[in-house]
Amino acid sequence: MRISSPLVALSMAVAFGAAAPAAVIAEPAPNNHAEAQEAQDIVDTAIAAGSFETLVAAVQAAGLVETLRGDGPFTVFAPTDAAFAELPEGTVETLLKPENKDQLVAILTYHVVPGKVMAADVADKTVEPETVQGTTAKVVGKDGKVMIDGATVLTADIETSNGVIHVIDKVIMPEG
16 A cells, blocks of 8 residues: 555655654664665565564555655664553554554654664754654663663664664654
């Protein structure tokens, strides 16, 4: 499925890494397969990792796959399957229903910042970048760690062909 709204597409582009003043500070991802990682886009990188099955299913249900395979760059704060499992029982299943697509899109695009923001970009800073969803998130880089709205970046700077992924330990929610 493709997103027909240019605003949503732009928001996703922004959220998944389009030079914005926010990022995450954490240990950079090991780059044992640098060439393979650079050749894959954000979606294919997430699929290959094997720890983002829920996120990938949500991106598919929201119709955001083509957007996240777009030119970017995007910075994506990607919750792991374990992060999704911490949500109240039934939350993921409810969000994946077609009638809740707008809410799912809002949550997913809140995890994306336009441009490519690396962990070093937010070292010893607090920034509030606008997400693709349209509101701001609070990113704090302190003592060699990066947090976004209370979620900790577990692995930073996973480079892709169209941006960067930062792995986070919880699903972040826009206000409202």
